[in-house]
Amino acid sequence: MTPAGRPGARSSSPAERHCRRLLLAYPRDYRRRHGDEIVTTLLDVSGDQLPSRGARLHLVLCGLRQRFRLPLRPAPILAAVLAAIALAAPGAIGGRWLGWQTAENVTSHDDLRALIESMGVSRPEVYDDRTAMGGPVTTAVAHGSEVPDRSRESVAAAGWRVVSYSSQAVRLGVVINDDGSWGALGPGRTASWRATKGGLTLIGGSTTGLGDTDVSLDVWTEETAAIRPFTIGGLVLGALAGWLLTAAVATRVRRAGRARRWAVTLQATAGFIAAAPPAYMLFREFVETMRYDVDNPNWYVVTDPAPALSTALVFTGSGVAAAALVALLLVAGRAGYDRRSAA
Amino acid sequence: MTLSVTSLGVREPTFLILTALAAEPTHGYGVIRAVEQLSEGDVVLRPGTLYGALDRLTEQGLVELDREEAVDGRLRRYYRLTSDGAAALAEQVARLRRHADAAERGLGGLGNLGLAQ
Secondary structure, three states: OOOOOOOOOOOOOHHHHHHHHHHHHOOHHHHHHHHHHHHHHHHHHHOOOOOOHHHHHHHHHHHHHHHHOOOOOHHHHHHHHHHHHHHHHHHHHHHHHHHHOOOOOOOOHHHHHHHHHOOOOOOOEEEEEEOOOOOEEEEEEEEEEOOOOOHHHHHHHOOOEEEEEEEEEEEEEEEOOOOOOEEEEEEEEEEEEEEEEOOEEEEEEEEEEOOEEEEEEEEEEOOOOOHHHHHHHHHHHHHHHHHHHHHHHHHHHOOOOHHHHHHHHHHHHHHHHHHHHHHHHHHHHHHHHHHOOOOOOOOOOOOOOOOOOOHHHHHHHHHHHHHHHHHHHHHHHHHHHHHHHHO | OOOOHHHHOOOHHHHHHHHHHHHOOEEHHHHHHHHHHHOOOOOOOOHHHHHHHHHHHHHOOOEEEEEEEEEOOEEEEEEEEOHHHHHHHHHHHHHHHHHHHHHHHHHHHHHHOOOOO
């Protein structure tokens, strides 16, 4: 290749510098092969002036299109489709996470402890959890000596709007017989309530009697308008990233030696097989997110969830897939470097 | 690699680029001007489209690099048809001629029926 157009070859005009910036829309490998001649032709067409706005936009669009271009062979196209599917899954869950950042912060552990203690029950245990569509949840359970139910007053005093409350007398029982039969039935009360505050929902329940009080509270963040669109947006972006990644790798290895192409093929195959379990689980979450019914009485309700895979399989698959991807990128990067050196 | 007419396709810009290169090895701007002249101004290629097509045609073995020149410090790269490219273009010409002949015969038939103006 001639040195034309390279830094130091000669001073470049502002129009040429602008054209070179536009070329950044193209993949690096393509710029290296055709960048200089494209700039020459652009300036020939425009008479050494800055190309028209339409010509500049067209060039950028052609460059972006080039980034998605694959060799017209079955293997790269299949790989691109699989990579798009594999990366769409984490993309969707990443988008969902971003969407949840627009939601109200869930009640803090301290505030939830204070709420339960205001009901007369001390030392609650507080946990974090996730709704069936990935939203934040804080749950608390407490057990103490018998106190009169004052949950409605405590919840209201904490700034919650109580939307439902019910309380009823019940018979409580404890197992005292060796044969497991119930005995020593006594009077008690159960109460349940639902309250809202801002974008938060609280459901709680208590059981009082036989000298004990048990209280449980769940607080979760309501869905915002951003969550499902962000989830779908992440899905699309993940798929595009998978396709672009495959196109970039295919470009680098298409003129590499047979051994290197085989290495990339094997790494990609191993990576796709290993990525299947984690991708399945992430798609499962995606489906649960999209099918989640906000009118569910409880935050954990999912309609017909697909069977879950074992955590060990998912983590192992993720690890192997990540290792295969790193190895593949190293080999592809090396192939690109060798080709540039040879040129 | 020998490509059939089907694999070459019938897209007009591709046909015109091959036609432009059939005459003599030409650089990018030369191809753009030749295509505009051949199509009597109907097809005006932009550099992005041209180099995308040249890249694809090179990959298909229909076009190859002829030479490089530096003019006023700028790279001009000349392309030429390969023998496969010439064969594919000839096939394409024959195919288009058959279609044109068929269309002409059809129009002649309309004339015989008194439907043609």
